[in-house]
Amino acid sequence: MSKLARSRKFWNCLSKEFKLFIIIILLVSIFFRFVNINKKYYWIDETVTSLRISGYLKEEVNRQVFTGSQISVRELARYQTINSEKNIFDTVKGLAKEEAQLPPLYFILVRLWTQLFGNSIAVTRSLSAFISLLAFPCVYWLCLELFNSPLIGVVAVMLVAVSPFQVLYAQEARMYSLWSVQILLTSAVFLRAIRLNTKFSWFFYSLSIVLGLYTHLLSILVAIAQGIYLVIIEKFRVSKKIVSYLISCFTAILLFSPWIFTILNHSSGAKAALAWLDKTAKLQENLISFVNNIFNAIIDFWFVYNYFPNLNFPNLRFGIYIKPLLLILMVYSFYFIYRKTSIKIWLFILTLTFVPPLLIVIRDINANSGSLSQARYLIPCYLGISIAIAYLFATQIKNKFRNLWQKKFWYLSTILLISFGILSCAISSQAETWSNKYGMNYYPVVRAINQCERPLLMSDRNLVLILSLSHYLDPKVKLQLLPASKISVELIDQLSRFSDIFLFQPSDNFQQTFKTQLNYKIISLKEIRELLKIEKSND
Structure with missing residues (x-):
């Protein structure tokens, strides 16, 4: 019986009830x-x-706006929107020169999306929201290839x-939904290639690797995990499947080579963009962040008091006590499988979860950095855990030998577990920021400025x-x-036109x-550390 027929x-x-439950959840x-x-x-x-x-390049924008001249919000908007001066090739050039560590596929797609x-x-x-919906059929297909069980796929x-x-x-507005879909797609195509072992199936696997590499460089880690899996399954023999895998990977690297050369030619820009990761970080701290991020990928409503400190809501602090239960569930899921x-x-x-x-x-x-603490770099791990838990739940539910x-x-x-996930989504949907943005929220800054009659905002750094x-x-x-060195008496004389x-x-x-x-x-504003107000001294 084919997988579709199954x-x-x-x-x-x-049952009608279970069908309705699935449809409601989706x-x-x-x-x-x-x-929101x-x-x-x-x-x-x-x-x-x-x-x-x-x-535009960052250096272009810096050169054009950090001049000391007063500019409008509309003038800044040209550096955040489609404009007549630049095209899609400039988008790719900007990535290549300043952020070569980010492959161009997502940015090309989002540029075309905003043009439309x-x-x-x-x-x-x-765009990310629509792309994320593709994860549903992809994870279902992966579970069919792996377990040949529609129920596990549905869970x-x-x-x-x-x-x-x-x-x-x-x-x-980043590439991580696309990367999630790609990981699931590549995994399903990989298992299909092993099952069929035909030229076309391995060709499609090669294309899926290319798609992954042009989405996120860490896709190479997924391909390595799949290679380790195949070598062990084939009992370390140089089999036809191993050869096909190596040819597929070589073909993918060949097709990705233009961007590899781009990274090599503009490595300084990539290093500068990633400099924030190269911080002194203890392995123990990274591991703690890693484990917490795993919990947060499944349930995270315990952040409610971080972002709604004055919320008059039933006490949700019990969520923190769910973490040990989640850990037990995850460990038992892997033991069970x-x-x-x-x-x-x-x-x-x-291999998908841990490699x-x-x-x-x-x-x-080796680099004394903190990549492991970055939740978005660990998507393969989260997906592997979700599939393991799905196997446990689905198998135990349909087990005929279990008592009532x-x-x-x-x-x-x-x-x-599904309800706690929904609760987490419901709470975060009402927030102005959340953990994936590291709590970054400048709405108070904006409100303080916008409420003034004729405000002027000055700064000498932090273009982004x-x-x-x-x-x-x-x-x-x-x-x-403008930089401090460009402040002059003539320039300051113009400030009298502004109310604040x-x-x-x-x-x-x-x-x-x-x-x-x-x-x-200099006047500090209450509860807004990032913003200061200046007034002419009477002394």
């Missing part, structure tokens, strides 16, 4: 991918995405659908943050960007110039 038979045999998950899609703050990573869409539908935050983010789809991690990144399945099944889940983070740990130890109370326990466990503010500042706001003058994250030198040389006093 799926149809499975669906026809389901509709709810789709709803959360689009509801423009509410969360458009943080620096997304601002860089829009900068790439515009086709507009430059708003909601439109830019919506896996529901777990991925309500994963707060997947929903959060479905609402972010190891005991109940063949090596061809459990080894695939283990990528293990390779990242090795890199972190045991079946009820596993039904309840499945419903609870200034660009992120520009999405929310009213047209009446003027900006003046703000300094955004100014350097110490910038502040001192106003205080000592120009006789201005």
